């Protein structure tokens with residue numbers, strides 16, 4: 001088969017590699033119909049994720065058809081159409097039993113395209129297939145479901161649910177990339193009074209408006225704090241969702257939140273951020289953070305199916321799998337190409 005292989009910092013190639021095969025009895029081999037690129041793949045390519053070693057096939061998001069299953073797999077069969085989630089789950093360890101699959105102790109967690117070969121390939125081996133794939137309801141497209149492999153549950157769980165968004169809230173979302181946009185769509189499910197999107201790029205703010213933000217702030221020339229205070233009688237946002245991953249935006253969220261509110265950090269931080277406890281302690285502020293678990297994926301599948309959620313809007317570019325090198329160029333140059341999610345599909 002062919003796959004997108006990481007060859008060390010800055011190097012990647014779409015090339016011939018051995019076909020994956022069943023190793024453990026709980027494995028499945030999935031023929032990839034459609035896959036995508038995540039911002040995390042760009043971090044890997046910069047060399048920021050040393051656990052990813054040269055020779056690794058990247059990718060942790062896919063929709064495809066089950067080709068083969070190991071002898072212990074009971075809930076999916078060859079021919080089934082499934083979502084391959086960014087998080088694999090052994091289903092048995094303490095964390096899996098508590099729904100915290102991201103922290104799986106039994107060999108799962110974020111492993112695809114990280115510790116084992118991933119989904120940017122014609123075929124992928126998925127361990128713990130019964131508990132790491134999802135059957136797809138009729139009436140939803142592969143492309144829509146693909147958005148639930150990572151960005152859908154990340155924005156919803158780590159942003160909206162950790163942030164305890166409630167009806168009538170003013171929700172500030174800092175960073176309107178795919179994750180921030182997904183958080184905006186998830187927040188809208190709870191009928192907030194206002195969703196304020198804050199970014200530095202007008203194109204991203206336009207996308208934020210399309211997916212439901214009613215107020216947008218370009219922080220290069222406008223003061224987000226002033227805007228949020230203006231909407232909240234000077235109090236601040238009920239929930240501030242951090243979806244960038246730099247110290248400044250975390251600190252900005254801590255400044256934007258009202259007393260008694262929640263800062264939900266979604267961004268992956270490469271550097272320490274300052275926690276201003278001297279200001280926060282007296283404000284009863286809750287701060288949450290986390291790796292996505294994907295416990296919400298079944299809920300999000302139903303919401304897609306019932307047309308209450310349209311994550312397919314985030315797809316901006318289409319390629320075939322053999323155009324992977326070009327797709328990376330387009331995704332990595334989002335400022336020029338205005339890419340949000342690029343979707344790669346097998347040629348039929």
Ligand SMILES: NC(=O)c1ccc[n+]([C@@H]2O[C@H](COP(=O)([O-])OP(=O)(O)OC[C@H]3O[C@@H](n4cnc5c(N)ncnc54)[C@H](O)[C@@H]3O)[C@@H](O)[C@H]2O)c1
Pocket residue numbers: 038039040150154158174175176177178179180198199200201204219243244245246248249265266267268269290291292
């Ligand atoms: N917690 C998790 O499980 C999890 C999972 C996936 C991704 N993430 C993280 O979520 C974050 C967002 O992911 P993404 O794919 O949307 O990233 P992205 O880079 O596409 O989007 C980030 C957005 O933030 C904006 N931005 C940058 N600096 C800013 C500033 N100072 N003020 C306001 N906006 C600013 C950018 O213009 C961009 O639109 C990343 O840190 C990513 O690693 C976390």
Ligand SMILES: [Zn+2]
Pocket residue numbers: 038039040060086150
């Ligand atoms: Zn990802």
Ligand SMILES: [Zn+2]
Pocket residue numbers: 089090091092093094095096097103104105106107108
């Ligand atoms: Zn587990």
